[in-house]
Amino acid sequence: MGKIFNVTGPCIPQKHYMADITECIRQIRKMIDAGAYFTINRARQYGKTTTLAALDKALEEDYLVIWLDFQSLGSASYQNENTFSLAFLQVFIRELKRRHGNEMLGIRELTAKLQEILNEKDPAFDLMKLFEQLLEVCGNSARPVVLMIDEVDSASNNQVFLDFLAQLRNYYLERDTKGTAAFQSVILAGVHDIKNLKRKIRPEEDHKINSPWNIAADFEVDMSLSRDGIEGMLTEYESDHQTGMNPSKMAELLHDYTSGYPYLVSRLCKLMDEKIDARDDHAKKSAWTREGFLEAVRILLMETNTLFDSLIGKLADYPELEQMLKELLFFGKPITYNPTNQVIGLAVMFGFVKNADGKVIPENRIFDTLLYNYFLSLDEMKSLDIYTASLLDKNIFIHEGQL
Incomplete structure (x- = not known):
């Protein structure tokens, strides 16, 4: 399930209304079970992070999921292999400790070793040494390891990131040819397609299209919200608020105008709930009608976001x-x-x-x-x-x- 919009009220202090994305998660799960490495590249606010959160929950019983966000790495992290490797190791350890617990995984000593390496800040610690440690985690984990990296766009213009992708590719190939204990699956999420990465490493260098991510499987999963998914969310909302709305017709309107673009669905629902419904008694009756919906569209198109x-x-x-x-x-x-x-x-x-x-x-x-x-x-x-x-x-x- 993916969070679409929140409401507050005297009876419900805060509630998240969700559109069902079960089928989307099921299709992505099939790719992970098959050992695929791939990129989820969609436009801004298309629900990438929401999808990763739902995927993380769906995988937690069968996989060790390490979910990182490259926005947490500052620009200084990309100066060279050493700064990047240490920064990556830091967020990797933090995620491992915070979300999974070392005793449960049986790799307590290994995690302590990683922490020691990080504390030493060895200037010779490079990508090769980083991957030696990452692969040791993969080899010692009781469950296959899935690496998810959100906001990869923040790293895509750096040579060290391309070198990182090259290491992932090398061990992906060795996993199949030599039986190397590598990540079960790697998911990179961002706007740009990393397989066709446009970069400019130095001011005097021409733009190039070049990426070692040519091992990635095609990601053809439809991440837009379906009419049925939107209708299910609205039916739950109507059950709580008794607005008199027809969830089926409202879902059709929302889908026709947004094509299921998650942010637009969410924003229009919030506008009907918070802006139109709250005006007066008449507005409360008309907020979740075609007229109220069109008013929400007008408000949306007049605002900045x-x-x-x-x-x-x-x-x-x-x-x-x-x-x-x-x-x-x-x-x-x-x-x-x-x-x-x-x-x-x-x-x-x-x-x-x-x-x-x-x-x-x-x-x-x-x-x-x-x-x-x-x-x-x-x-x-x-x-x-x-x-x-x-x-x-x-x-x-x-x-x-x-x-």
Whole structure:
């Protein structure tokens, strides 16, 4: 189950309402059981961390799960192999102690040894020595070890991280060819696809696409929320609050406008619960209706949040991406989906668009309208005929309140 939105009230001090992601976890579990190494790369706030948390819980009885977050490593950690190896060892030990308990695992002495190495701060402690210790943990653990690393984007522009991936690859290959005790599975979570890592190590160096993560299995699990999953969450909410909502119809609205994008589903539900429902008695009756939902959409599109800021920021970073989206939205230019096209790849990776029967279309109606409004606010757009047309006759773009 994944956390979607929280509510507070006189009867329920705080409750987390969940959408069922059991099928998603089941599919990922199959990859782990098969010993796969893979990357979960999805757009910002697409539920990657929530999925890792649910996965961690689902695996805890059969695997030793080490879940790290690379955001906890400062930039100084990537100066060289020594600083990175010691920083990695520190968070590895902390996670091992905090979440699993050494007595239960039967590796108390080994963990003490790791702590001694960390305390010594040996300047010769490099990636090779780090992996000697990590593989010893794998060999001595009573259960197969699964390594999950969240926010790998924070490390992806560093040569030492590429060298770390190379070590993971080497031992992955030796696991099958030599029987080396290595990680059962390694999961890297972030926005970027590490298999096609764009990096710039030094200012004078050209951007390169290069990564040793070519051992990774393809990750094709659908992480969007299904209509049924959303409906189950709303049914639980309705049971607690008795709003008179039709959970099935509301789930259909939410899915149609968001395509199951977890953050958007969560935010719209919170707006209906906290902003609209709380206004007055009339609002309480209409908050969870189509009218209340459309009001929540209006509020959402008028606010600033980290997801929208991130999306708009990508347009400034990638002008060619901005141009493609303008052509898609305003001129209806048909764009054939081609994953090898770098601009299309960026648009998919950042969550702007998706593949629909071989054609590029906007990811969801919310992003569609967000971009439409943003582009119309730009001074450069005001000189184009399409801008005048869009203002004079919004029926060109808007039908029944949606783009």
